[in-house]
Amino acid sequence: MAKPLKCDVCSEPATVHLTQIINNQIHKIDLCESCAEQKGITDPSGYSLADLLVKPESQSAPEVAALSCPECGCTQREFKKTGRLGCGACYETFASVVNPALLNMHKGDSHKGKVPQRALERATFIDRLGTLEDGLKEAISSERYEDAARMRDEIIELKKAMEAAALED
Template identity: 45%
Template sequence: MMCEICHKEPATVFLTQIVNGQKIELHLCEKCAKEQQGALFNNNPSFQKFLSGLLDTAAAQSTTHLHTEEMSCPQCGMTLEEFKKTSKVGCAKCYEVFSEEFSPILKRLHGNVVHGGKRPEKLDAELRLLNRIGELESELKIALMQEAYEEAAKLRDQIKELKKGADLE
């Protein structure tokens, strides 16, 4: 798919906006997306504004939590209405107090409500190696059940090599 503005580069940025139930899609190349950023985001893209907008949408859709507007954090006194205005929580306790309202937003933004973080490259490489060994061991069991002994011997040797290289024996 080509960029809808320059029609020269492949589109790598896909913007979708839903306004009053109507879906508007825009497909841009990286260069055109950077040039259009100010126009598309009112000259000031802000994570806080984005998060606040999501919270407004979630609050509008939720009719079961009407009482949350009056709720406040016992530790800092922050209300949900104040959060909507500032897009910042007052303290760590706010996450517990407003968890019902924050959870769907965090899940939509990050795909999970628990932070997974990043791993150091060395640890990541070790985990990939352990996963590969696990896959080979599963394949080995299947080969043994199917009585494919030659394949099983090859898999066993691969597992030994990987374990020897990683000092896992």
């Protein structure tokens, strides 16, 4: 049986589930009835996901409310108003606010990215080719001709495989 979702604010069982699409990205928030009412979710004037992520200044420690990014000058108030951070350094500056929210919305608090399989294969080919060519030059300069011939043959085969892969694209 699935584990019931907990409120992102207070950890009570969530009964209100919100989905907001910002810049083609889906953001989900789960709230209990009480927190949803406190956040004004039922208010027809609307709400912002940033309002849910950033506690009002009256509930935050004064030093957190006064935070501003040393790189771009973005303040917590601006983040709350727009729902956007100014630069990459903002993630460190506002980590105490952003990281718990990210952990609740995503599998982690850092983006690891993805590499397309073909790009990964191409990079592997290129790396191997560079290693072989360096090894070939070193084998020739140290007069290890049998090793050099083996590396030359491997380079030829690798280039053929790269050409075949390029034709498939």
